[in-house]
Amino acid sequence: MSVRMAQRFARVERSATVALLETVQRLRRSGVEVLDLSGGEPDFPTPGVVVAEAVSALEGGDTHYTPSRGVPELLRAVADKLAVENGVHVDPATGVIVTPSAKQALFTALMTVLDPGDEVIVPTPAWVSYPAMAGLLGARAVSAELSAEDGFRLSRRVLEGLVTDRTRALVVNTPANPTGHVLDREEAEEIVAFAVDHDLVLVVDEIYEKIVYDGRVHLSLASLPGAAERTLTVNGFSKAYAMTGWRLGYLAGPEPLISQALKVQEHTVSCAASFVQRGGVAALTGTADDVAAMLKEYTVRRDMTVSALDALPGVTCTAPEGAFYAFADVRGTGLSSAAFAQRLLDEAAVTVAPGSAFGAGGEGYVRLSFAASREVLRGAGERLSRLAAPWAGN
CATH class of the missing domain: 3.90.1150.10 (Aspartate Aminotransferase, domain 1)
Incomplete structure (x- = not known):
């Protein structure tokens, strides 16, 4: 056989x-x-306050399904965090999905915007799973090769010429794995202008946002004028809060995209673990x-x-x-x-x-x-x- x-x-x-x-x-x-x-x-x-909250939830019997979007307390905590720290404003009831890992959030985001045969631009060197996820969806990752000579900066000059009638999205990772580059405002504005001109969705991976050096400040693309309505922000708890084994992340963005992404969540993983989500609330509110x-x-x-x-x-x-x-x-x-x-x-x-x-x-x-x-x-x-x-x- x-x-x-x-x-x-x-x-x-x-x-x-x-x-x-x-x-x-x-x-x-x-x-x-x-x-x-x-x-x-x-x-x-993992910070003690996070562990204590999850243990308390377990001992209290919080071991069942949650709403597919996530528990209301964590949805609100994510929305508050995005507003205060990132200048990104979403409705916690319609603009956020809590996922079992940021990796799942990223895959959900790409599944939401890519059909078989579509193309997504991925600046490289890049995390190994970006092109692989596109491939699993039957789409094609188009490499925008960056150079160490200018610090792996992403510019419109690099991006132009890669767009075809099949291009649907651009993946941006800041701070970047593996290069460690952090977007500055000039780069961010060029990226947003490029996405607007070509009507692309921005899938922005911000998993390392808390880990920046030498006085730099992380900048969320969704906070820039013209970006919010076309940006899906991916983030999670693994890197900033030392919660890799907890598998907790989130996807945030405009309601028309998030409402479709929710279908992916409902028909695949259903929801993130209940007690893990309780730990996530503690991570966002008590671990500065x-x-x-x-x-x-x-x-x-x-x-x-x-x-x-x-x-x-x-x-x-x-x-x-x-x-x-x-x-x-x-x-x-x-x-x-x-x-x-x-x-x-x-x-x-x-x-x-x-x-x-x-x-x-x-x-x-x-x-x-x-x-x-x-x-x-x-x-x-x-x-x-x-x-x-x-x-x-x-």
């Missing part, structure tokens, strides 16, 4: 970052002391000090990581403006990004993500996460320094 698979899978590879995590877990089970800098998981514990403390520590780790990388022959690294990744240029080692990453794994038991996994513009770079502890970062730096000398011979 032959088993027929849907043709959509021919256009989609497995997640490179998830595959790396599985490799780390397998090696550790075999006794290898792997130092993992490939993933995007904060090593901090915890978030500030994590950002302070990320700043120290960022500077440690960049300094260690810049000390390696053939490697240069610009300090990221946001998120918790260093995107290091390894072209001077004479190795491809995949070969560099493989050598680190084979000879130093350190895992990093090769830049080639992040699409056009990523080759010649590797992504290192400094969401790991200082101890792990120091250990990885020492192992890398011992490998550095022979690179010149490659």
Whole structure:
């Protein structure tokens, strides 16, 4: 018997970052002391107030279905947060959906605006799942290749020429994974003008919004004139609040789009977990000090990581403006990004993500996460320094 698979899978590879995590877990089970800098998981514990609220909900019997949109308290907390912190105004009853993860919110957003054969522009290097999600929907991700020479800035000059009669949306990620770039107002205004002129939907991933450095301020595209009616904002709790395992996110935007996105939620996952949503309310309303403390520590780790990388022959690294990744240029080692990453794994038991996994513009770079502890970062730096000398011979 032959088993027929849907043709959509021919256009989609497995997640490179998830595959790396599985490799780390397998090696550790075999006794290898792997130092993992490939993933995007904060090593901090979830803030106590969040845990306490979820435990209280569990003990109180709050373990049943919720409304598909989410519990009213969390919908209101999200809308209040967007208004106060982001200048984005949505009706909590019609403009927000609470989802089981920001990843689910992103997939729901793309499903809402893309039909098979449609195109979505994705600035690259980019998180590996953007083009994969488009492929799963039968759509095509069109790469807008950014350059390290201008700090991976997104401009209209890069975007123009990519639009066809099938283009429906533009994905924007700020702060960006893997580059760490944070949009400034000039970029944001160009993006919005481009979307308005070409009648595109903006799908904006703001999952790293709380992690910005050196006095920068995160800017939400939906807050700009002309953007609100065409912007779907994706966010969640994993990165800012160290809640990766909780799987909680949200999608916000104009009612005409959100009302359709709700159908995706209702016919797939139904709702996010009830007690997890209660923890989400606590995260948004009672963790400002915890978030500030994590950002302070990320700043120290960022500077440690960049300094260690810049000390390696053939490697240069610009300090990221946001998120918790260093995107290091390894072209001077004479190795491809995949070969560099493989050598680190084979000879130093350190895992990093090769830049080639992040699409056009990523080759010649590797992504290192400094969401790991200082101890792990120091250990990885020492192992890398011992490998550095022979690179010149490659």
